[in-house]
Amino acid sequence: MSKRIRAGAVAAGAMLALTGAATNAHGAADAYPETSYYVSNRYNEVVSGNLVWYNQSVRVGGKLTVPTGCASVKYSTWTEGGRKLDEQVREVCNGSRGHGFTLDADVAGGAHHVWVDLRSAGIVNKDLCTRSGCESR
Incomplete structure (x- = not known):
């Protein structure tokens, strides 16, 4: 050759x-679809980030910002039938903090949806997220 x-x-x-x-x-x-979320409240507290949807889990990446006081964000995975699969909570006081972790969704087809709940002063603002996107509730 x-x-x-x-x-x-x-x-x-x-x-x-x-x-x-x-x-x-x-x-x-x-x-592996990825959806973005953004939840805020009247105290200028914000949690934002993204969710990566795998077959048996959901990867969470986000940042919680709290100008004054304390707030928390709760993430939870759910089946289509309304059964909770997993949840994790992160809290921040007077500042910002990034976070990343994996929520379990050990069922056929994985999680149907994820709730992202921003909690502060007894008020909950939330996004309902699916593989195709998130919307405020």
């Missing part, structure tokens, strides 16, 4: 490998 043909074959193989890697990366992104 000549050097020119060998170089062409190597280049073609490299291009095929790159194309395949791009397709796999794109396919993986589609396989």
Whole structure:
């Protein structure tokens, strides 16, 4: 095989490998949907971030900001039939703090939805999140 043909074959193989890697990366992104949430209240307290939906869990990444006083955020995964699967709470006083963790959803098909509840001074503001997006409730 000549050097020119060998170089062409190597280049073609490299291009095929790159194309395949791009397709796999794109396919993986589609396989695990990501939704963004933003919940605020009249005290200028905010929790925002994203949820990555896996088959048996939901990855939470977020930031809770509380200018003065204390507030908490509760995340909970649920089945379509209304059974709670898991929950976790984070609290911040007088500042901001990022957080990241995984909520369990160990049922066929994973969690149907996640509640994101911002709690402060006895008031709860919340988002209902699904794989296709979040909305205030």
